[in-house]
Amino acid sequence: EVQLVESGGGLVQPGRSLRLSCTASGFTFGDYAMSWFRQAPGKGLEWVGFIRSKAYGGTTEYAASVKGRFTISRDDSKSIAYLQMNSLKTEDTAVYYCTRGSRYFDYWGQGTLVTVSS
Amino acid sequence: QSALTQPRSVSGSPGQSVTISCTGTSSDVGGYNYVSWYQQHPGKAPKLMIYDVSKRPSGVPDRFSGSKSGNTASLTISGLQAEDEADYYCCSYAGSYTLDVVFGGGTKLTVL
Numbered sequence: 001e002v003q004l005v006e007s008g009g010g011l012v013q014p015g016r017s018l019r020l021s022c023t024a025s026g027f028t029f030g031d032y033a034m035s036w037f038r039q040a041p042g043k044g045l046e047w048v049g050f051i052r053s054k055a056y057g058g059t060t061e062y063a064a065s066v067k068g069r070f071t072i073s074r075d076d077s078k079s080i081a082y083l084q085m086n087s088l089k090t091e092d093t094a095v096y097y098c099t100r101g102s103r104y105f106d107y108w109g110q111g112t113l114v115t116v117s118s
Numbered sequence: 119q120s121a122l123t124q125p126r127s128v129s130g131s132p133g134q135s136v137t138i139s140c141t142g143t144s145s146d147v148g149g150y151n152y153v154s155w156y157q158q159h160p161g162k163a164p165k166l167m168i169y170d171v172s173k174r175p176s177g178v179p180d181r182f183s184g185s186k187s188g189n190t191a192s193l194t195i196s197g198l199q200a201e202d203e204a205d206y207y208c209c210s211y212a213g214s215y216t217l218d219v220v221f222g223g224g225t226k227l228t229v230l
Contacts, residue, residue, distance in 0.1 A: 035219075045156070045164065045207050047219040061218045097163060102218075103211045104154040104169035111163055 002026040002107045004098050009112030012088055020083040022098030022109060030054060030076035033102035036083045038094035039111075046094075048072075050102045051081065066092075088116045121146065121220035122208055129228040135196040138225045140208030141189060146220050148189035152211035155184060155193045158224075159204045167206075168193060195227070203229040 008020040022034065035050035049062035051072045060072050071084040081098055093116045099105035123141040130136040140147065140155075147153055153171045156164035166175050168184035171191065181197045191210070195202055208222040 044224040045158075045209075045221050047209075047221065050218070103152045104166060104209070105156075105164075106166045106169070106175060108163040108165070 002100070004100065004107055004109035006096060006098050006109040006112040009096065009114045011115045011117065013118050014088060014090055014116055016088055017084070017086045018088060018114060019085070020096055020098075020112060020114070022081040022083075024079045024081070024100070027100070029074075029079035032100050034072075034074060034081040035099045035102055035105060036072060036081075037097045037099060037105075038092075038114075039097070040091075040094040043094075048083070048096070052102065085114070088114075090116050092116050121212070122210060122222035124206075124208060124222035124225045126223070127226040127228065129230055130195075130198045131230045132198050132200065134198050135194060136198060136227065138193045138195075138206055138208075138227070140191040140193070140210075140222050142191075142210055142220070143189055146210040146212040147186065147191050149213065150211045151186070153184065153186055153191040154209045155182075155191075156207045156209065157202075157204045158207065164207065198229050200229050203227055 003025045005023045012018050033052045036048040051060045069087045073082045095111040097111045098109045100107045128136050151171050155168040157167050158164045171186045172184040183194050185192050205224045207224045212220045
């Protein structure tokens with residue numbers, strides 16, 4: 001059974017950093033691109049970015065709203081994807097989801113809440 | 119403002135059919151056959167319902183179907199059931215020049 005479990009969310013002050021983890025199981029993690037999404041309270045889904053599999057160079061793409069502040073990485077030996085978030089802003093407050101895939105997203109984690117507030 | 123335009127709400131009675139539209143541009147919906155649809159119940163993670171415009175993942179009932187014409191994609195749910203009441207989001211690949219993945223603002227489906 002495919003499972004994705006996010007962790008690392010919490011309350012953080014504006015300007016600070018936070019790193020989210022997505023631990024995967026039930027599939028060959030290294031074979032897949034992994035993506036991150038977020039959903040602000042009461043709002044719709046927003047794509048954050050994705051990381052390709054090593055077979056496709058392991059490169060990353062980001063939404064304009066987070067480019068230069070957020071970094072996605074992966075550790076295939078541990079089946080974990082990371083979302084490093086720097087220079088956080090209040091508008092980054094959201095539930096963050098990790099998903100499998102890059103053009104459609106067939107498995108989603110349960111999400112982790114990030115609250116950016118002073 | 120979302121990149122893809124969906125109606126804010128639709129409704130139907132049990133057993134009826136409803137269609138949710140998703141309008142984009144030739145740079146996203148119209149340019150690629152990479153439209154997907156997600157169902158989200160309150161407080162839950164989204165669930166993939168349709169991918170590549172009209173393909174259904176294993177386990178999704180065949181009451182759910184997808185199509186596309188030009189820059190508009192559609193999700194049709196036939197034989198409405200109470201458990202179909204949820205938010206539905208469309209999504210499209212948009213190429214890597216500006217933004218890779220774009221979403222609609224979501225449609226609230228109410229089963230009357």
